[in-house]
Amino acid sequence: MNFKSLNSMKTTIKTIALLFVATMMLFITSCDKENPDRPVISDLELGISDNHVAYAGADLHIEALIEAEGRIDVVEVEIHQEEGSSDEIDSTFTEFAGLKSTTFHKHVDIPEDTPIGTYHVHITVTDQEGYQTTVEDEIEIEELADEEAPEITISSAPESGTSFSSGETITISGTVTDNISLAGLLVALVYESDNIADADVAGDNTAVIVMLHTHDFDDPDETEFTASIVVGAENDNNMTPAAIEGDNAWKSGNYYILVKSKDAKANWAYLDHYPIVINY
Known part of the structure; x- marks a missing residue:
């Protein structure tokens, strides 16, 4: 290979490398624009003193800290067993709309006829710009025979x-x-x-x-x-x-x-x- 051909090859490699870097920078910039600060869900508590247990016929204590730069639009709670099960409990909360941060504290009713077992809990926050964040955890739904008040x-x-x-x-x-x-x-x-x-x-x-x-x-x-x-x-x-x-x-x-x-x-x-x- 002569000297001229070698220089030409080096120039070509440099050009390809520069094009690759430029493409990656464009991709990263594009991703940054498409993925702004999404809602953040932290400090999640499920059940009494965060024991991850609920009782059929009672309610499930849920608490979490929500922060949303795009302001909260809606908070959704979904409780279900494995995929394919028809035992699903859904709740939607809109009273936090417009807030940038809040302590989400709710008690979701567990119907008396809910089958006992392990359930998945999904909490989804959607902000007013349409971006979502979901956190997942598990609870046990158990039976509890108790008619005696505190x-x-x-x-x-x-x-x-x-x-x-x-x-x-x-x-x-x-x-x-x-x-x-x-x-x-x-x-x-x-x-x-x-x-x-x-x-x-x-x-x-x-x-x-x-x-x-x-x-x-x-x-x-x-x-x-x-x-x-x-x-x-x-x-x-x-x-x-x-x-x-x-x-x-x-x-x-x-x-x-x-x-x-x-x-x-x-x-x-x-x-x-x-x-x-x-x-x-």
Whole structure:
């Protein structure tokens, strides 16, 4: 091979190499444009204290942190057995639409006739630009025969009709026990004139002021609790603190404290109301 031919070959190789690098850079740039920051799902919890167990006829506690630069559009939960099975539970949640980040906390009902066994859980977040992220995990759905509700004992509470002014702290303490396993505890301050049924007092009810809300228990059959709130506080004491404004904004009048608890089979216990007066 003469010198001229060798130089020509080297030039050709360099040209091919440059074309290859340019093509790869174009491909990477294209991929970057087609794959922006997708939603991120982290800190997933399934079941009571993240035990990955649910019970037929009760509900499954689900909690996760969601971050979406493109803003959340919809969150979907799918629970199913192996492919081909007709036993599937689907839930769609749209109340988080427009948020860039949120703590997703829901309780998905497990029908009484759901067959026991291992199930796959898929949680999919779709943002407002159409991009999706899905995380997967497994749970066991089991049978649980339990008709006994938790027992709530109060050790310290305001006397009936006690008056509280702005800046003062309202506190109630006690113990909750269950024969098998606790699954939830809620202490809320309710404005009497709103006439809210005890069953409708919940952590996601924006008309009440949450003093304490938890689904995590170090001892599943017994826990001590203390719930408190400062009159005039900007935020409540929910699992993810929320602003006290709008429907549950502080106002003067008659309130009552409600303590309620449920077990793993969704048997609820309610205590009598503890009436107080707020001068705001």
